[in-house]
Amino acid sequence: MEKKKLIRGRPDALNDKIMHYCPGCGHGIVHRIVAEVVDELGIKDRFVGIAPVGCSVFAYWYFNTDFHQAAHGRAPAVASGIKRARPELIVMSYQGDGDLAAIGTAEIVHAANRGENITVIFINNAIYGMTGGQMAPTTLIGQKSTTTPLGRDPRKAGFPIKISEMLAVLPGSRYIERTTVTSPKEVNKTKKAIKKAFELQMKGEGFTMVEVLSPCPTNWRLTPKDALKFVEEKMVEYYPLGVFKDEPVFND
Amino acid sequence: MSEFVTQEIISAGMGGQGVLKAGLLIAETSMKEGYNVSWIPSYGPEMRGGTANCKVVVSKRPVGSPIVTSPNVLLAFNRPSLEKFEQSLKPGGILIYNKSLIEIEPKRTDLKLVPIKATEIADELGNTKATNMVMVGAYVKATGYLNPEKVKEEIKHMFASKPQFVELNIKAFEAGYEAAEEIK
Amino acid sequence: MEKVMMKGNEALAEGALRGGCQCYFGYPITPQSEVAEYMSRRMPELGRVFLQTESEVATINYLYGAAGAGVRCMTTSSSPGISLMQEGISYLIGAELPCLIANVVRGGPGLGNIQPAQADYWQATKGGTHGDCRMIVLAPNSVQEMFDFARDAFDLAEKYRNPVFILADGALGQMMEPVELKPFLEFDPHKNDSWATTGAKNREPHVITSIHLEPEEMEEFNRHLQAKYLLMEKEEVRWEEYQTNEDDLDILIVAYGIASRVCRNAVDDLRASGIKAGLLRPITLWPFPKAEIRRFADRKIPILVVELNMGQMLEDVLLAVEGKTLVDFYGRYAGIIPSADEVVRKAFDTLKKVGK
Structure with missing residues (x-):
């Protein structure tokens, strides 16, 4: 008889469902990372995720946990509302760059500054995915999109916004790291960061965010492989990886 | 006591003179005496610049609007308040005004005037902060529908958390009551 | 208590x-x-x-x-x-x-x-x-x-x-x-x-x-x-009526919130001068007491709507009466709450419109 050993299975926190994300998209990878962390920390039965408006609006199709779908940009407020109402829950706000870095800047800044005890997973793919490839607040200078057909001109369309750097200077933020998912090594780093973020939330230490630079081959008009290269070469250049903040908010 | 008429009162002065509390004392005592009452303060930008006022309605029937635009009683604690509200008084209305801070005379000739040196009286009793109680004393005497003993009970109640001020405020109320004349 | x-x-x-x-x-x-x-x-x-x-x-x-x-x-x-x-x-x-x-x-x-x-x-x-x-x-x-x-x-x-x-x-x-x-x-x-x-x-x-x-x-x-x-x-429709019992009411005032308090006094004052006035006060603005207002419209009782706006609930009253009676309106605005006297004067005006 042939012996089989399970090396890696589907995390409990993920449903057995085929994801609707495009080939080469980073969402599926990050979903899986989150689910693995939820399993490892044993928090599936007290976990609530917030699905944003964007490609991951249906994130709750894939997670085998409670979920709450939020209006565009408002996920940090919804997450904090849940956390304030039921502090025993572990709450994740999962947001894209249009959601978090454009329409939702007020909510993310104030959630961070108030030290809301939530974890934000920020998927930065420098484009509006769901609406079809328009310029995002994080779109790189010169990058083409359906609303910057000649490439983003900062004189007309402003500069790509560096959210992690911004939030790190706020006294209320506890832990901010930027990672990517372009290789197994980077995936592992992302997982480590996300796990740390949830652990800090479990200890009640305050606002944590992991910004993940993530490929969007469809809207970048690149192959999945070239999209990874775009992240590694172009995005990382403008959005450096690393920990931007890791210090206790309150000293008492 | 005179026959009761619906009291539509404006109590006005500058911040710190206790104009809101004066109105509230009238409203609370009247409530306990079985009248329908409402009290509403000025709010928002109206409060800025140091002026304050409140409107009180005391009525035998349910209070309609709490907002008084044509009062039949004005408690004017300072000159700007007299100048602002004198014209709005109903003909025959009662004007109780603080002679200590108002050196001008009212212009209207169709009002019942109750001048009272409220700030000086309070000062003689030891604290100008009791000016408002002197004014309420004058009000109770002038209008004649409230039993002064009930007002004193209410003062005790109002200052329950600051018992050291009860005596001063009751004395101020009594002094105002004595100094004013009942309107017949 | x-x-x-x-x-x-x-x-x-x-x-x-x-x-x-x-x-x-x-x-x-x-x-x-x-x-x-x-x-x-x-x-x-x-x-x-x-x-x-x-x-x-x-x-x-x-x-x-x-x-x-x-x-x-x-x-x-x-x-x-x-x-x-x-x-x-x-x-x-x-x-x-x-x-x-x-x-x-x-x-x-x-x-x-x-x-x-x-x-x-x-x-x-x-x-x-x-x-x-x-x-x-x-x-x-x-x-x-x-x-x-x-x-x-x-x-x-x-x-x-x-x-x-x-x-x-x-x-x-x-x-x-x-x-x-x-x-x-x-x-x-x-x-x-x-x-x-x-x-x-x-x-x-x-x-x-x-x-x-x-x-x-x-x-x-x-x-x-x-x-x-x-x-x-x-x-869930909730409303309150005041002095609406007679069959031959002269006029019905419809008002809600702070305006309804003034109108209640206006009803008393109208009655003191011989006008059989009543008040219907919607408590739920949605659901709106349509059927309750229609009862008065069916009896051709003229209606005066009083609001602190330029005529909003008025439209719901008009929908409720289905054109069966005269609906008049009196509105004041933003800090100006009408006096009972004003409402009484307006009510006489409304009554004139129906020849009373």
């Missing part, structure tokens, strides 16, 4: 927390900031949640989160702030979440002023929100009702899994009046456990959402909402 003098805004807050409110979220705006101030003191005393957020947009979404977590929660604001909350209100209705929202109305449009007005009637009853939205809209006319309606609102909201809306005004918020403070309500804190995000322990995950991409599914959901709205129309 003994009555205490209390501000309308504070009575609303105390009523809500005695009704079981566990979370209050808000942002300062005149003339309702006393609600937040009061809650900032009272809620921590009771071990409950108070939070001043960064905006009304954030506020309504905190409420959306907390309501989704199944706890009794509320916010209050005034006109411009309520406008900012409209998107979130639509989500709350779309995700079927119970909560309490109160609008202490001020004058508009735009920044307007901060005086009492009733100009947000359309927004409250016909939806300033997108989608087929309805909420039970309660219109208190006294500080006592500010307390009572807030206390009872959560039961009503949970009954239908829908927000309940209190439409007050600056005068009701700012004024003090005697109030009887009824005791804390008993309620089941686990009532919402069957759908709320409490953590998927020993159960299937719960999802709070308002998105239905498939047309058939979206239509089906809207039919479900309509069925709820119909039930509210059937069961």
